[in-house]
Amino acid sequence: MANISLKHLDKIYDNKVQAVFDFNLEVKDGEFIVLVGPSGCGKSTTLRMIAGLEDISSGQLLLDGKDITSAPAKDRDMAMVFQNYALYGHMTVYENMAFSLTLRKEDPNVIHRKVLAAAEILGLTDQLNKKPKQLSGGQRQRVAMGRSIVRSPKVFLFDEPLSNLDAKLRGATRREILLLHKRMNATMLYVTHDQTEALTLADRIVCMSMGHVQQVGTPLELYDTPANLFVASFIGLPPMNFFDVEIKDDKAVNQYFTVALTEDEQKMLAAYQGKTVVLGVRPENIATGGDVDVAVFSNENLGMNTLVHGRLCGSAAANAAITCKLRGWCDYKAGDHVQVKFEKRHFFDKETTNAIR
């Protein structure tokens, strides 16, 4: 398979709008990389530059050490799966999957073997004589993947392949993609705005915002040690709660609560004495039984957990809203008060928005 190097990639459109800024990434052979970020952050543009569907304004793209920055898409030996499947409606599943190889004028017997092998992997053997319109969304997406598989490319590129599927099908197809990656051990780059897809599929995640890479790391690294406020707010569902706090000696204080800092936190925040920083707490890191008073607005029981939405007591400000994911089944009503504690805390520099470590 393949190693990919992206060095200082920029994308500037003709109207001078810059979509991608100084993108750097080393993708190892067989790695599953997920580019994640909100709409318009440049993740699809980056993928299209890798595929050769967009020109690279500046920077270098290497595939196995070979410079392919200016190579046409057909010479890059990469296969792309699109969100809208891009299947030929008048062809059967078999013909769709065989099409690229037929264009290459490969031996029909070889094509046949490859198509049947791919169909077997994807569970499409019984659908080979059907037209795409006779298939469900998930099956169509599998056909699109099959079309990529038969080409045996060095790299698979997925551009939000599950966005058109309903939630149940998305989960099933996600597992199939994961299985496919394990079975083929292929280098895969996958674009999504869905953090669940990113966290479940990726070996490493590239989190992007406004054309800039915010953080590259394993799913656990992004979840546990977010590099900045953006990553902290983007990864995790429900999103992290943020509060401005002032560091006073061994405490983090704001007008609604005071939190005692651990020794490690005190060392980490030594340079911020007397300054305001941002305290981040994930809803699942909040537990009952502390001294932070929350006025409950609404209560959502999820079975094993309860989502409690409220405000820090005595506040009306929007930045004092808080979401807690409490363990067990709770029956709070609007107006109830609940005492909570923050079990794991993240601190961010208010000016640079970077995590304080």
Add this chain to the structure above:
Amino acid sequence: MTMNRLDDPRIVKIDRMRYAKNTFSSGLTYLAILFNVFYFVSIYESDVGSWYYQILIGASIVYNLVFMLMTFLASEGVKNYKMGYSVLLLVAGAGQIIRIFILPLMAYQATVTISKVTYPVMEKPQLIWVIICLAASALCCFVAGLVGVYRSRKLAAYNATLNQTVA
């Protein structure tokens, strides 16, 4: 199991027929229709000048319509390895051969008298041309039909072995 079976190139060739259509036969069928069009465009140029031949030409027009509809349907059937349509193409081919001996030969032997001058209804070059068109059309039908029958039988036999394996 599937992949083991496909190690044999002869088996692969037959197995491909399960998913690839018989475009060879259907293409030949379209060609048969085209030759038939050349035939009737040429034959209807003739001025037979007699009610008897005009009735024959009327019948020929109706047969042309039937032939083209029949072969077009057969082209779709034979594409999907339907044995019945392959046989139909063989029948249509035979029909085209028989047609050579009806209208073209009659028109070639007939004469028409205009202002006391007698002319042949069809000259020899035209006769040769229409015979070529009908013969070519018949040949296309025969080959398409024979290939269709051969492939349909092979595929049916192969499918039967697959069903036995599954059972």
